[in-house]
Amino acid sequence: MTEKGMQEVKNPSEQFLEGRKENAIGSAITVTMEGTRPFLVEVQALVSKSPFGYPKRTSNGFDLNRLQILIAVLEKYGKLNLQNQDVFINVVGGIKLSEPAADFAVLLAITSSFLKKPIPFSTAIFGEVGLSGELRKVSHSEKRKKESEKLGFDKIVSAKQYKEISAALNTLQNH
Numbered sequence: 001m002t003e004k005g006m007q008e009v010k011n012p013s014e015q016f017l018e019g020r021k022e023n024a025i026g027s028a029i030t031v032t033m034e035g036t037r038p039f040l041v042e043v044q045a046l047v048s049k050s051p052f053g054y055p056k057r058t059s060n061g062f063d064l065n066r067l068q069i070l071i072a073v074l075e076k077y078g079k080l081n082l083q084n085q086d087v088f089i090n091v092v093g094g095i096k097l098s099e100p101a102a103d104f105a106v107l108l109a110i111t112s113s114f115l116k117k118p119i120p121f122s123t124a125i126f127g128e129v130g131l132s133g134e135l136r137k138v139s140h141s142e143k144r145k146k147e148s149e150k151l152g153f154d155k156i157v158s159a160k161q162y163k164e165i166s167a168a169l170n171t172l173q174n175h
Contacts, residue, residue: 022121026113029153030105031126031144032097038140038147040124042092043102045109050086061091062106063098070107070129077133078107078169080114100128101138104158107165111172119172123155124148133166135159 021027026045031038043062050056059067067089074080087110091097097106104127112119119125126144128136137159138144145156162168 023118025116025118026109028105028109028112028119029124029148030097030102031124031148032095032099032102033140033144036140036143038144039095040148040151040153041095041097041102043097043105043109044090044092045106045113046088046090047082047085047110047113050084055082055084056086056088058087059089061094061096062089062102066103067106069131070103071110073129073131073133073165074107074110077165078111079166080111080169082110082114085114099138100136101126101144103127103129104135104165104168108157108168108172111169115172117172120155122153123157124153125157127157127159127162129165133164135162135165135168 028043029040030043031040057064057067057071071082071087075082089106105125107129108119108125126138128138130136141158141160148156157168
């Protein structure tokens with residue numbers, strides 16, 4: 001909506017990614033679906049040592065209960081000790097991510113922040129994370145991939161490349 005009325009947004013993904021910082025620690029790009037249309041969205045994570053005995057978990061734009069589950073999976077199968085770490089998640093642009101395809105990006109954003117290692121800038125991530133640390137394929141994978149490539153994301157990280165989160169985390173740790 002502008003002063004002149006409704007204006008078409010040609011590529012909403014570009015607007016959601018506008019102002020993104022290169023080599024940002026704790027930043028991951030996911031591809032979410034709104035109906036049958038894919039959108040690229042930035043997920044940011046901040047992991048820092050908790051000054052209190054009980055770490056805080058806060059989420060903006062992502063289900064807090066789902067975040068708790070992902071942290072537990074990350075601790076058990078990713079071997080990251082987050083028990084004394086506060087974890088904050090923010091989905092940029094006011095988007096609410098409700099589909100499980102965002103799980104993997106949230107998990108890798110948390111890992112990136114904890115390890116203080118950025119995810120390569122031209123990487124798009126999507127996939128559902130299971131309770132036993134497995135990665136599951138999601139619907140519309142080809143559409144998600146095509147939208148990512150159209151916007152210059154030449155590295156796609158999904159359940160197609162990795163079957164377990166441990167393998168994906170090893171790649172990030174050795175990056």
